Amino acid sequence: MRYIAQDDLVLPDDWLERAATAVTAVSNGADPNDHGNIWRELKDGLSALFPDKKCWYCESPVDRADNAVDHFRPKGRVAEATQPHTGYRWLAFNHLNYRYACTFCNSRRKDVLNGTVGGKADRFPLLDEAARLYGPGHLSQEAPTLLDPCELHDWELVGCRRENGKPCPASQDLTEIHRAEVSINVYHLDYEPTCKQRHMAAVRLMADIEQAKEFFGKGMKEYFTASAKKIRRAIDRTAPYSGEMIFLLKGQRHADHPWIEKLMMA
Ligand SMILES: [Zn+2]
Structure with missing residues (x-):
């Protein structure tokens, strides 16, 4: 959402x-x-x-x-x-x-x-x-x-599980x-067929995040940029299940990877 x-x-x-x-x-x-x-x-x-x-x-x-x-x-x-x-x-x-x-x-x-x-x-x-x-x-x-x-912030309250694409609450409240x-x-x-589609998007996203983290850690700028662009595309409003992909990306934020926070604001 x-x-x-x-x-x-x-x-x-x-x-x-x-x-x-x-x-x-x-x-x-x-x-x-x-x-x-x-x-x-x-x-x-x-x-x-x-x-x-x-x-x-x-x-x-x-x-x-x-x-x-x-x-x-x-x-x-x-x-x-x-x-x-x-x-x-x-x-x-x-x-x-x-x-x-x-x-x-x-x-x-x-x-x-x-x-x-x-x-x-x-x-x-x-x-x-x-x-x-x-x-x-x-x-x-x-x-x-x-x-x-x-409503401005309701969409942020639902996410999905990376392992099966099933929806889940995204808040602790x-x-x-x-x-x-x-x-x-x-x-x-x-609905199961929707979970399957969401899962496919999640698998692609998580693979791109793993790659981007690796390239970032090794200072491989060109490869990192290519992966980061793919991630940006996956959280864009045009992408399928982009709200849930933002939820998954949020979960990957880490002090060693400040680019994730930046990417979410881009
Ligand atoms: Zn619908």
Whole structure:
């Protein structure tokens, strides 16, 4: 996961006006899905905010997904709500509530073969359920459990294991560990084929780090630079699973290798 600057989204002409009309229709009882063309219209613009049309939650490429626009706060119902909740219908046409997501993060799926189940669907747990909004109000009242790629630092809270590519919490803080664990489950970040891809990226990265360390130690500048460039590429926003690769690289920092810290800031 990486930070996505959703403020950069360019809205088509009159989109806000059409969204406002849909909000009125929904507040008068219409089904938000009947106006789904409003959010589907933003699909390309949202995908353009992250290189290679990657899913904002898992960084996998999104291929031909029909429902790639996820409502971060669900528009239909909310699984965790303790009282009847008809979903955050009033946010169904608020572009700040949209996240670009792959089918596995967005929709409930069961991977029978590998024994995992996940997908966001109508999940939206809060750290304090008593603070849940049941109608329009200040969103800051709610503390979402799910890691949000549109928050500056949430993406840093999930990493992966170098030995198998499985996602893991990246923090020592108990609340942050809880948020990462729930997010791994809800976004299905432990979906086995995704772990395999992540593992392949991790293996390549760790091999490059080993080489760079060796070349650096021996003062072989030219070879070191070539390896360092490969590592830089692996943590770039354009690279697959770059957030988790940054987590792995962070773990390799050492006083003997100041170049690692520098590389992360480059
Ligand atoms: Zn995804």
